[in-house]
Amino acid sequence: MTDKIPVSIITGFLGAGKTTLVNHILTGNHGKKIAIIENEFGEVGVDDGLVVETKEEIFEMNNGCICCTVRGDLIRILGKLMKRKDKFDAILIETTGLADPAPVAQTFFVDDEIKEQMLLDAIITVVDCKHVGQHLDEEKPEGVENESVEQVAFADKILLNKTDLVSEEEKMALIGKIRGINAYCEIIETNHSKVDLDKILGVKAFDLGRVMEKEPEFLDVDGEHQHDNSVTSVGMEVEGEADMGKLNSWLSTLLREKGVDIFRSKGILAISGSEDKYVFQGVHMLMGMGSSAEGLGRPWKPEEKRVNKLVFIGRNLNREELNAGFKACLV
Numbered sequence: 081m082t083d084k085i086p087v088s089i090i091t092g093f094l095g096a097g098k099t100t101l102v103n104h105i106l107t108g109n110h111g112k113k114i115a116i117i118e119n120e121f122g123e124v125g126v127d128d129g130l131v132v133e134t135k136e137e138i139f140e141m142n143n144g145c146i147c148c149t150v151r152g153d154l155i156r157i158l159g160k161l162m163k164r165k166d167k168f169d170a171i172l173i174e175t176t177g178l179a180d181p182a183p184v185a186q187t188f189f190v191d192d193e194i195k196e197q198m199l200l201d202a203i204i205t206v207v208d209c210k211h212v213g214q215h216l217d218e219e220k221p222e223g224v225e226n227e228s229v230e231q232v233a234f235a236d237k238i239l240l241n242k243t244d245l246v247s248e249e250e251k252m253a254l255i256g257k258i259r260g261i262n263a264y265c266e267i268i269e270t271n272h273s274k275v276d277l278d279k280i281l282g283v284k285a286f287d288l289g290r291v292m293e294k295e296p297e298f299l300d301v302d303g304e305h306q307h308d309n310s311v312t313s314v315g316m317e318v319e320g321e322a323d324m325g326k327l328n329s330w331l332s333t334l335l336r337e338k339g340v341d342i343f344r345s346k347g348i349l350a351i352s353g354s355e356d357k358y359v360f361q362g363v364h365m366l367m368g369m370g371s372s373a374e375g376l377g378r379p380w381k382p383e384e385k386r387v388n389k390l391v392f393i394g395r396n397l398n399r400e401e402l403n404a405g406f407k408a409c410l411v
C-alpha cells in the first residue's frame with residue numbers, strides 16, 4: 081500500500097495570519113508538492129490575489145462556508161486530488177476565519193475513500209495575540225458557536241502569532257487562557273506566521289481518540305452547528321482608480337470609529353498615478369497598505385481591468401455608507 085497523503089487544516093479567526101502562513105509554506109524550502117484548498121468568507125474574494133504565485137495548485141471555494149454549505153465541494157475536490165495522488169505530497173486546507181474546524185476534520189474519518197487515501201496530519205490554528213482575547217471571551221446566544229473557541233479547542237498546533245503586537249504580560253495571560261481551552265496542543269510563538277515547517281507539516285499530531293474524549297459526537301455526521309449570524313460581510317467590486325490621500329483618510333477614520341465592529345477588512349486596489357496593484361489589510365483598528373512593488377500580491381497584468389475589490393467583515397455593517405465612502409475616494 082502506498083502512503084496516505086497528509087492533510088493539514090489551517091484555521092484561526094479572521095485576520096490571524098492564515099494566508100501569511102500559507103505563503104510562508106509555499107515559499108519554504110521543503111521540496112514538497114502541495115495542493116492548497118482555500119475557503120474565504122465574504123461576498124467578494126480577495127485572497128486569490130494575496131497568495132504568492134507558485135507552481136502549486138490552488139483550489140478556491142468561495143461560495144459558502146467550508147464547515148457547512150460547501151462541504152460537498154470539499155469532498156469533490158479531495159476526490160479529484162485522489163485521482164492524481166502521485167502529483168502531490170501534501171494537501172493544505174485554509175478555512176475561513178469563521179469556520180468550525182471540527183466538521184472539516186470529520187471529513188477525513190467518515191468518507192471511506194478519503195479515509196483510505198488521506199491522513200489528517202494536524203489542525204493548525206493561527207492566533208492573533210492582539211485580538212483573539214476579545215473573541216474568545218465573547219458570550220454567544222444559546223446554541224450559537226463561538227468559532228474562535230472551537231478553533232483553539234481543536235488545535236493540534238497553535239501558532240501564537242503577532243507576538244510583536246503585545247507585551248510579555250499580555251502574551252502570558254493569553255497562553256493561560258488558551259491552556260484553559262486546550263491543555264494539550266503545542267504552542268509555537270511566531271511573528272508573521274514564520275515557523276519551522278518541520279514543526280507543523282508531516283507531524284501526525286491529530287489524535288482522534290483525544291478528540292472523541294472531548295467531543296463524543298465528533299463523528300456524528302448529522303450533527304448541526306449554528307454560526308453567529310450577526311457577523312456578515314459587505315463586498316464591492318468597483319472599476320476605476322482611487323486617490324491615495326482620500327482613501328487613506330477614509331479608511332483610517334472608518335476603522336478608528338468602527339473598528340470594534342469591523343473585525344476584518346481587505347482590498348485589492350488600483351491607485352491613480354501608479355502602475356502597481358495595492359493591497360489593503362485591516363484587522364479591527366489596525367490597518368496597513370502595501371503594493372505589488374513591495375512584493376505584496378501580484379502586479380496588474382497588462383490586459384487586466386483595474387477593478388478595486390474590497391471586503392468588510394463584522395457586525396452592524398452599513399452597506400450604503402461603505403459603498404459611498406469608497407466611491408468618494410475615486411478620481
Ligand SMILES: Nc1nc2c(ncn2[C@@H]2O[C@H](COP(=O)(O)OP(=O)(O)OP(=O)(O)O)[C@@H](O)[C@H]2O)c(=O)[nH]1
Binds near residue numbers: 096100242245271273
Ligand atoms: N504585526 C503583525 N502583523 C501580522 C503578523 N502576521 C500577519 N500579519 C498581518 O495581519 C494581516 C492579516 O493576515 P492574513 O494572513 O491575511 O490573515 P488571515 O488569517 O489569512 O485573514 P482572513 O483569511 O481574512 O481571515 C496582514 O496584514 C498580515 O500582514 C504578525 O505576526 N505581526
